Amino acid sequence: MGFLQQKFFISSPTPAFLFLIKTFNISQKEAQRWIDKKRLRTANHHICKKGETLMGEVEITLFKPATTIEQPFFRTPFFTIFNKPANLLSHPKGCFESISMLDSIYAILGKNAVLTHRLDKETSGLLLVAHNAVIAKEIGYLFMNRLIHKTYLAWVEGYVKSTQTISLPLRKPKKEKDLSIRMQIAQKGEGKEAITSIYPLTYNQQTNSTLVRVIPKTGRTHQIRIHLATIGHRILGDPLYGIPDAHSRLYLESNLSCTDYEKYFGAKRLMLHAYGLEFPFRDSYFHLICPTNFDKKILPSK
Structure with a gap:
């Protein structure tokens, strides 16, 4: 709620x-x-x-908290990992009445729980939640020192032939500008460093799309989405990057039916999933993999 x-x-x-x-x-x-x-x-x-x-x-x-609860994907005495559905906020926007993952987190773990990172509303996948502020500080140290490794899966437009690393700095646009939710590629010497590596896995000739494994080396807002769109391989179902401004405005104004969403953006949802998390914690090492629930029509025909 x-x-x-x-x-x-x-x-x-x-x-x-x-x-x-x-x-x-x-x-x-x-x-x-x-x-x-x-x-x-x-x-x-x-x-x-x-x-x-x-x-x-x-x-x-x-x-x-809302009455609809997302159950944990993996749980320890110190932290819990959830599998966030697509099109659900990680955290409420400001103080507005909107359902988010915090509803499930607080309902299951209590209000001392701390969300240690976020996923875009449109992205599905693994979210790491500390059980209290002390654990959150430990996990924050791991993030700060890049000891937590994230892996994503994405279906993108076109044929991605080979592995590549995208290194393009990002910056936030001025808030008063139209479509200011979009991140922008910064000029050399400006913005914040952003590095993304992509590895092609499967090509679907019928839909002219490629399933890629994505490993972000930095964690900027919309980093994977804008990087892939910039090299000509926008993520299918992305309502913000690599598509006409008019269509993005319709999405942001909530003026699109499910049919129009798929028509304009190429899939029923953003085809980006936080698939894997790897990190050390105290005397253990954790490696978690979460299956995807991408649209079946996008997957290669058998």
Whole structure:
């Protein structure tokens, strides 16, 4: 369900943190966290100080897990890995009412769980979730030192003949520009380093598409999608890269039927799947592989 707004009426002057502690049965530390995240407000402003006095009507933004729960793919005492479906947010956008993987994560692991990385809404596959902030810090160290290796599978347009590595820096566009959700290839000396290696696996002559294994050496937003589109092999089903702007606008405005989506973008969904995770953790080494559920019509005929 994501974030919801709930209103309360306070009849006598009450410090903000006491109102949160008594109303929601949370600790003072958790109350401070809610205030820091600007989840409490009056009609005029967000409450920013825990001792600020409340009286009258106040509004609180609450996270309410959805009833539909994605079950864990793999679980340890320290972390859990989920297989995120395509077209599901990893995390709610801002404080809007939207279903996301956090619904399942909090419902199963509790609200101390920490999502250690994200996948695009359109991408399916493996998500690594720490059970608490201490474990999240350990996993964050692994990410920072590039000790966590991700592998993706993607169906792309055209015939990819050989292995190649794409090294093109990326930058975010100015927010006020049209289609600012898209990342852009940066000029030399600008933007952030982005490196992607691709390995062709299977070519489907009937659909003129290639299944490729993708290993990103860096983790920039939309990196795989824009890199593949830039070399002329856009990912099938991608509504943002390698297609006309008008079609992307229709997608972002939610004005496309399922039939039109497939017609404009070449598949019923983005054909990108986070297939594998490899990493050391304490005294163990983990290597997980998650099967795909790509559209059958895209797969090579037997």
